[in-house]
Amino acid sequence: MPVENRWDQLESAADGLAISRDVSLRRFSSLGIGGQAAGFVSVDSEPALSALLERARKMEIPVKILGGGTNLVFTDQGFSGLLIRLGEGFKKIEIDQTGARAGAGAHLTALITRAIEAGLAGVEKLAGIPGTLGGAIYQNSGARDYETAQAVESVTFYDATRRRIRTLPKSELGFGYRTSVFHKMPAVILSAQLALEPAPRERLAAEVSARMKHRTETQPTGRSVGCIFKNPEGASAGHLIDQAGLKGRRAGGLVVSDIHGNFFINRGGAAFGDFEELVATVRETVRNKFGVNLELEVEVVREKTTGARGQSGAAETRGCDPREAARPGEPPVSEDRALCGWILCGEGNFV
Ligand code: EPU
Numbered sequence: 286m287p288v289e290n291r292w293d294q295l296e297s298a299a300d301g302l303a304i305s306r307d308v309s310l311r312r313f314s315s316l317g318i319g320g321q322a323a324g325f326v327s328v329d330s331e332p333a334l335s336a337l338l339e340r341a342r343k344m345e346i347p348v349k350i351l352g353g354g355t356n357l358v359f360t361d362q363g364f365s366g367l368l369i370r371l372g373e374g375f376k377k378i379e380i381d382q383t384g385a386r387a388g389a390g391a392h393l394t395a396l397i398t399r400a401i402e403a404g405l406a407g408v409e410k411l412a413g414i415p416g417t418l419g420g421a422i423y424q425n426s427g428a429r430d431y432e433t434a435q436a437v438e439s440v441t442f443y444d445a446t447r448r449r450i451r452t453l454p455k456s457e458l459g460f461g462y463r464t465s466v467f468h469k470m471p472a473v474i475l476s477a478q479l480a481l482e483p484a485p486r487e488r489l490a491a492e493v494s495a496r497m498k499h500r501t502e503t504q505p506t507g508r509s510v511g512c513i514f515k516n517p518e519g520a521s522a523g524h525l526i527d528q529a530g531l532k533g534r535r536a537g538g539l540v541v542s543d544i545h546g547n548f549f550i551n552r553g554g555a556a557f558g559d560f561e562e563l564v565a566t567v568r569e570t571v572r573n574k575f576g577v578n579l580e581l582e583v584e585v586v587r588e589k590t591t592g593a594r595g596q597s598g599a600a601e602t603r604g605c606d607p608r609e610a611a612r613p614g615e616p617p618v619s620e621d622r623a624l625c626g627w628i629l630c631g632e633g634n635f636v
Contacts, residue, residue: 291344292324295367298340299333302326304367310359313351313368315415316510317551318560320363329374331450331475335443338473341367342445347588350473353392353416356424356510358585361557365588371419375475380405384438384481389419389474396479397493406484407436412493413500415511419474423467424584425460428496429516434460438478445471463515463582505544508551513564514579522571522579523547529570536562
């Protein structure tokens with residue numbers, strides 16, 4: 286099928302959707318690196334999203350869901366599929382005295398502000414983390430003593446394997462340090478039920494101020510994707526990188542921050558090769574000096590179905606094996622080859 290017709294056919298799956306073609310990925314990642322996405326679309330409703338995903342699946346067009354783009358690194362090769370942003374319809378926040386129901390596209394800042402206005406505690410410790418709720422759930426984002434999972438009661442998502450919307454309680458969401466079940470399951474996080482409880486507004490506001498102050502004092506501004514590596518057990522990646530004398534180390538346009546060692550800053554014109562080089566240098570130096578293997582915390586978006594590792598040793602987003610998505614006690618859901626490499630595992634990563 287001619288390429289143009291392919292995109293038109295995809296557009297016709299959901300009324301009124303306009304897919305932009307050949308858009309630069311730089312504006313979709315806060316690091317400002319990346320080639321082009323073949324297609325980009327903003328979707329405003331669950332029916333439109335389901336229809337679009339279903340059509341893309343049939344056409345074997347890979348899809349990737351975008352959130353704030355504050356934890357994503359794109360390659361210079363770009364993305365041959367469709368990048369989807371959850372629009373206004375996914376940003377709703379409904380609050381009552383026991384909790385909040387919030388859309389995956391809601392920004393954490395908006396959620397925290399609304400909860401504090403209502404005098405409710407539960408999400409204020411996420412203050413300063415950029416990105417959307419969907420991304421925070423996907424990655425179980427957090428600071429040292431607090432993570433998103435602590436506020437989550439249940440998550441509603443489009444299960445791309447079973448092709449229907451499902452809700453799972455927290456106990457089945459596989460939350461761990463910077464991970465969730467959505468790292469292994471082709472799915473799109475749609476909304477979440479969060480547990481909140483009454484608390485004095487002043488205390489909540491003070492908590493937010495203290496966290497923002499710590500960030501301002503210890504983290505750089507500038508184009509970055511936050512912490513590049515996960516903290517190894519019992520240590521801080523930033524501290525190790527600092528102690529290894531790597532602050533200020535440069536690869537092309539990318540530099541290890543002088544303020545926090547776990548941040549890479551794009552000083553302008555950085556390419557994906559610079560990212561790979563700097564990741565490799567930092568990992569090798571820290572391994573040689575401290576015997577510690579640093580694991581990537583950020584997500585590299587690559588179109589591969591092999592799960593292979595890049596030169597940097599970076600974990601890569603990859604197409605899922607649908608059999609992996611089968612839950613204990615349930616039969617394999619589908620052997621449909623079209624699912625492999627269709628919706629990228631990690632597609633829920635809106636961070
Ligand atoms: N440190 C150094 N040098 C550095 C950086 C840190 O000596 O260059 C020391 C600090 O002085 C401190 C310790 O390392 O004693 C920990 O530093 P920090 O409080 O900055 O916390 P972190 O472990 O480096 C974690 C999260 C951050 C989050 C902060 C909030 C991870 C990988 N990082 O950083 O999350 O903002 O806590 O305090 O879990 C992110 O996820 O993108 C991210 C930035």
